[in-house]
Amino acid sequence: MQIIQVVKKGKNDVTVLFENDQVLFLTLEVFLKSGLKKGDNISEDRFSFLIEQNKLFHIRQKAFRLLGRRQHSSFELRRKLWNKDYEQKLIDEVIEELKQSGYLNDKEFISAFVADKNRAKNWGSKKLKGELRKRGLASKIIDEELNSRPKSDDYESAVKSAEKKYKLLLKRNTEPKVIRNKLSAYLFSKGFDYDIIKQVCNKLLKSKSDEQ
Numbered sequence: 001m002q003i004i005q006v007v008k009k010g011k012n013d014v015t016v017l018f019e020n021d022q023v024l025f026l027t028l029e030v031f032l033k034s035g036l037k038k039g040d041n042i043s044e045d046r047f048s049f050l051i052e053q054n055k056l057f058h059i060r061q062k063a064f065r066l067l068g069r070r071q072h073s074s075f076e077l078r079r080k081l082w083n084k085d086y087e088q089k090l091i092d093e094v095i096e097e098l099k100q101s102g103y104l105n106d107k108e109f110i111s112a113f114v115a116d117k118n119r120a121k122n123w124g125s126k127k128l129k130g131e132l133r134k135r136g137l138a139s140k141i142i143d144e145e146l147n148s149r150p151k152s153d154d155y156e157s158a159v160k161s162a163e164k165k166y167k168l169l170l171k172r173n174t175e176p177k178v179i180r181n182k183l184s185a186y187l188f189s190k191g192f193d194y195d196i197i198k199q200v201c202n203k204l205l206k207s208k209s210d211e212q
Helices: 028-034 044-069 074-082 088-101 106-120 125-134 139-147 152-171 176-189 194-211
Strands: 003-009 013-018 023-027
Touching: 013 028, 023 028, 023 044, 028 044, 044 074, 044 088, 074 088, 106 125, 106 139, 125 139, 152 176, 152 194, 176 194
Parallel strands: none
Antiparallel strands: 003 013, 013 023
């Protein structure tokens, strides 16, 4: 197939016209990398290859826009690209490229996610683990990252969460036994384990007892 005309459309697109009335629409970047020019002859295989390269370009651009807004796990990014009706084979290729280039890293995603939720919501390890699994992270990676955290992190997060709840319960003149039950249920919902819940409840209720 011989190219009879190359027409630039806007700032970022090029239309390549062939003698057999076939048309190839390419982004300017893909066109420039291809080295195509008027008078060139290309095979059907190369024609198909250029179409695929153009699709890959658009998938990469969409992926970078999503990653520019916030970090994503590989699973999240793959799902969002799939929802745009891109071909699975091409999505997988882009995902692998992003991993190899360091733009996509599940371990870094977990670290950032944990730091954000600790700062904003004071979640415990169980809650963090559950939310990370929803985002398609492998249990092995989640466990490795969460187990590398200082053991004091969960305790400190639990104290911060419990103190706010505790003050609200005191304003209602709630009985100590009821306070303990409500605090325990609240901390359990935030993803803390029994030992930490017990320690925190004992600490807060003991402090109140010492004040009286």
